[in-house]
Amino acid sequence: MQSNRRVFLKGSLAASAVGIAVGAGLLTPRAVFAAWPEAAFKAKSVADALTAVMGSGATTESADVTVKAPDIAENGAVVPVTVEGKGAAEAIAILVEGNDMPLVCNFVMTGATAYVATRIKMGKTSNVIGVVKTGGKLLSAKKEVKVTIGGCGG
Amino acid sequence: MAGSIKIRASLAGDLAEVKCLITHPMEPGNRKDKTTGADITPKFITEISADVAGKTVIAGNMSAAVSKNPYLSFKAPAKAGDMVKVTWKDTTGETDSAEVAIA
Numbered sequence: 001m002q003s004n005r006r007v008f009l010k011g012s013l014a015a016s017a018v019g020i021a022v023g024a025g026l027l028t029p030r031a032v033f034a035a036w037p038e039a040a041f042k043a044k045s046v047a048d049a050l051t052a053v054m055g056s057g058a059t060t061e062s063a064d065v066t067v068k069a070p071d072i073a074e075n076g077a078v079v080p081v082t083v084e085g086k087g088a089a090e091a092i093a094i095l096v097e098g099n100d101m102p103l104v105c106n107f108v109m110t111g112a113t114a115y116v117a118t119r120i121k122m123g124k125t126s127n128v129i130g131v132v133k134t135g136g137k138l139l140s141a142k143k144e145v146k147v148t149i150g151g152c153g154g
Numbered sequence: 155m156a157g158s159i160k161i162r163a164s165l166a167g168d169l170a171e172v173k174c175l176i177t178h179p180m181e182p183g184n185r186k187d188k189t190t191g192a193d194i195t196p197k198f199i200t201e202i203s204a205d206v207a208g209k210t211v212i213a214g215n216m217s218a219a220v221s222k223n224p225y226l227s228f229k230a231p232a233k234a235g236d237m238v239k240v241t242w243k244d245t246t247g248e249t250d251s252a253e254v255a256i257a
Contacts, residue, residue: 035201036200036201036215037215040215041215041217077221077222078221078222079221080225082227096219099219101217101219103217103219104216104217104219104220105214105215105216105217105219105220106214106215107212107213107214107215107228108212108213108214109211109212110209110210110211110212110213111206111209111210111211111212111230111231112204112211112212112228112229112230113169113228113229113230113231115227115228115229116212116226116227116228117173117225117226117227117228118220118221118224118225118226118227119220119221119224119225120219120220120221121218121219121220121221122219151221152182152184152219
């Protein structure tokens, strides 16, 4: 068990070294893409991640946002999640409260409606948070997903 | 990594539902090879975007916390015959795109 912990820590260090290389501009994203927001994805808390990616960490829970996810996920490596808002949206983000780095993905809408479905990894039982940015406000909803086997690392 | 994206787009009224499945390891880089003990290099999709009829409708960023062989679905206004193009790029700089007509 102890040695596994070491392996995991060393692995994360290696991962962040590569991340820094990416951030330093070794890989230049093409114009069509939104540049990868390093700080947002490395943030350790939901509020920090949201501030980095949406400009504010303050969200309002709203009934206009729905997060669809299973009650129990047997395999944390594949958890289907759907985030849906009402009307137009500027951006949608999916976060997992219990993950080391909560931000999973972030999408900027320039025509698409407030709907995103994907599959995510979860390390342990926690809340999945869907954040929809509309009219400059951040609306959120969350759903608890019980995870039987964690899907981060291995 | 040509041919890594499968796209299905169906029209319901004036809204197209686009579903895409990408074959990609989404390796976060925090694991070691069990036999050699060597670090596994991170390789995951960081950027993804989709165009409908030549206009970008959704552009996003992903972390390694998106599952292996990522699935993404979105909805956008479109009409029959419009082309949907999905493009991704990963941490190693590899990129791929695919295009399909909305049925």
